[in-house]
Amino acid sequence: MSQGPAKRKPIKSNIFDVVPAPAEIPQNVLQKNFERVRACKGGEGIIEVGIADLFINWCRKNSLWYLYYATACCGIELMQGGASKYDFDRFGAVFRATPRQADMLMTAGTITHKMAERVQRIYAQMPEPKYVIAIGACTITGGPFYKDSYSVVKGVDLILPKVDVYVPGCPPRPEAWIEGIRNLQNLIMKTKNYGLKKA
């Protein structure tokens, strides 16, 4: 490991035009990086993955399979967004029925206290890396039920360890969801070291 980290291409914030197609990444660079990762896996220390990050992130961001998880009104917009007119599939977001195949949890709809433990369990069942988008006022703060309801959880971030993107609205329009997915893709492109924490 003497040659130091591979030079990272700068990632511009606008995601649409700078993502290189995988063919553009020189094969030997990729190969070298993968080998380095393999070498480091058992040991400790920081894994420097350089340009492979770019490739992995590119793959991840374009196959964000989401869990078909609709609890309330926002779930209908989820359905309409995934269907004919808005078609989330264009962004690689395809719905999955089981959490074990999903990368992304879009909490579409009110979470009640009776439901809270189930959400936690669903989240635990999802494989890493996993992302959460809190959709709608209900899962951000409790929304219209904030003040007067006795059984609504006041925000999904009280029960899940992290929420990546918040999309406000009651319900958000499908355009806003698409914006949310795009923002998540931006975030993913900024991930380093496969998202592993530095030692």
Add this chain to the structure above:
Amino acid sequence: MKTLSAQEIFEKLKGKFGDGVVSLQTESVNPPFAVVPPGSIQEVCRFLKEDPDLLFDYLVCISGVDHKDKFAVAYHVYSTEHRHRIGVKAMLPHDNPVIPTVDVVWKAAIYLERETYDLMGIVFEGSCDPNRILLPDDWEGHPLRKDYIYPEQYHGIKI
């Protein structure tokens, strides 16, 4: 088909039960309520359902009402045959709200009574399914009561 007015229905009830039926409440109430003592609710309902002139075969709604010093249970019934309707009401004491079930008369009462028990805390004696339905089993209190105080937290999550 012969649609009866609330007054006529009440007269029929009065004819059958005499003083068992207390009064007819019509003022600014739609539909009018026949107020009956809680003990005779089953017989009254069975009569309403089976009498050929009344034939109230459709139980529309059961609602519990908290009047602070007493509870009321309101039954709305409808006849698909004669197309008339009436309400039946029973008043219960506040410290011990217990009333016989009517799920032996209309099966529709099962869920309506479970809901009323869950949210209002009125006990339906002899019910075939006397459990909570909407709230978790370990929830404390009955939220639709006027003196209900919102809990601080549930299973460690802030409310």
Add this chain to the structure above:
Amino acid sequence: MTEPISKEALRTDEWTINMGPHHPSTHGVLRLELTTDGEIVSKARPSLGYLHRGLEKIGERVAWAQFMPFTDRLDYLAGMNCNCAYAWAVEKLAGIEIPERAEWIRVLVCELNRISSHLVAWGSFCADMGAFTPLLYGIREREWVNDLFEMVCGQRLTYNYARIGGVSHDLPPGFLEKTKEFCDYFEPLIDEYNRLITYNKILVHRLKNIGVISARDAIEWGLSGPNLRGSGFAYDIRRAEPYSVYPKLDFNVVVGHADRGTLGDCFDRYLVRIDEMRESVKIVRQVIDRIPDGPVMAKVPRVFKPPAGECYFRAESPRGETGFYLISDGGTNAYRLKIRTGSYMAMNIFEKISKGVMISDIVALIGSFDIILPETDR
């Protein structure tokens, strides 16, 4: 020689399986506790409340007019119907007369919403049965209705359009023409749906003779709406206890008529919804032709206090009878607000009719009732 296997050794046990609350074909967060013997379900007990948001308590804590947005969330597939039902109920309680045009507008939006709600019901039902295309078709048309609603109130799903005393805005210019265009476009499509899937052999075989409910049972257990009419009993509140301008309109009450299997099976309930869309288009056309001009809002004081009293109002929404039992003590809030919904009562009979069906038929049963969870849980 092997010993003959004793009956004891072949004994099978019953399993308890949990279906939901997160399950793709329970239409939300319904949970069923299934007791099964192999594929045969011996008991399916619904466990509700995963979306219980306490709407009735909220109704007591907010002002009368402020409860209107919550009625959208009561049945999000048919927000207009719930909006208008609540508005009609409060007007009945307070004795308010609303302008003629507002009544017609309400009927117009209610029927449009009935179409769009049945479209989703149909699409997701077919998706549960393994055919995904109808969902895409259904949503395609639903988007058109959503666009129409966006014109009148600016929202796609939670409309908050009705007001106590009328509706919030008059119809925008060009709306009636667009609606007419939609009717012309949509009516032939219903036949296309029928050609596409309704008489498809697989669908028919999965639905006929499943979950048979006799009309007598349906009334006894409190079913209403298309679920009751599927059993062949013509009971529609728009006809039985007419409200608004429905008596002036010409439409038929659709009932099931044992098209393929037994009367009152899943297929009948499915067909009732398809045919009801046709009737709704008919109503929409009549409203477009006959809607009068005039104001859309009655004079209602800003601080609205209905006189003390009680009233029960019911309206026909796509999922059956939506009833509001309102008690006012003369204050700015409701003293008690009880909501009666069609889906909740449909869950009541579920345990009874799911005895002895296959697990895959459970999905057909849920779909045929077209339940929606905020209605069952409130």
